Amino acid sequence: MKSTVRNLSLLLIPVVSLLTLACGGGKVVVVPNAAVPSAGPNTVVAPAPAQPVVATIPASPQPPQETVTVSPGSDYVWAPGYYNWLGDHYEWVSGAWMRLPRVSAVWVPAHWQPTSGGYMWMDGHWQ
Numbered sequence: 001m002k003s004t005v006r007n008l009s010l011l012l013i014p015v016v017s018l019l020t021l022a023c024g025g026g027k028v029v030v031v032p033n034a035a036v037p038s039a040g041p042n043t044v045v046a047p048a049p050a051q052p053v054v055a056t057i058p059a060s061p062q063p064p065q066e067t068v069t070v071s072p073g074s075d076y077v078w079a080p081g082y083y084n085w086l087g088d089h090y091e092w093v094s095g096a097w098m099r100l101p102r103v104s105a106v107w108v109p110a111h112w113q114p115t116s117g118g119y120m121w122m123d124g125h126w127q
Contacts, residue, residue, distance in 0.1 A: 052087060052120070053115055053117050053118040053119065053120050054118050054119050054120075054121075055117075055118045055119075056118070056119070057112045057119050058085070058090070060083040060090045061083060061090065063081060063082070063083065063092070064081070064092065066080065066081050066094070066095050068095065069097070071097055072097055073099075075099055075100045076097040076098060076099050076100070077097070077098055077100060077107055078095060078096075078097055078098075079095055079096055079097075079098050079107050079109065079124065080095040080109070081093055081094045081095040082109060082110050082124070084110060084123075085110075085112075085121040101126050105126045105127070106126070106127050107124065107125075107126060107127075108122075108124060108125055108126070108127050109124050110122060110123050110124040
């Protein structure tokens with residue numbers, strides 16, 4: 001019995017070695033997606049399009065009642081749900097616990113910002 005196990009293990013060593021080599025020698029190889037070009041040193045990244053300006057703030061529906069769940073940790077803050085402006089209508093975004101990016105960070109909720117000529121929708125962000 002011992003000689004059979006020993007012979008079997010001796011056969012497995014070359015097989016495992018060949019499989020390891022066939023799989024890149026145990027290395028993880030990342031092949032870039034051809035559909036998504038990587039940004040090279042001379043690549044110019046276009047800025048995000050500016051939010052449209054509206055003359056008056058569109059009325060949003062009454063927000064639904066939200067249930068705030070238990071915080072996942074002491075470094076999380078609750079960002080309440082809100083109606084997000086999509087350019088021609090609002091869409092409800094539920095509240096969520098968000099991890100603080102740094103101790104002094106403050107969450108600024110999405111809001112309408114007065115500008116020259118009207119109002120611009122500003123997404124929520126850390127400040």
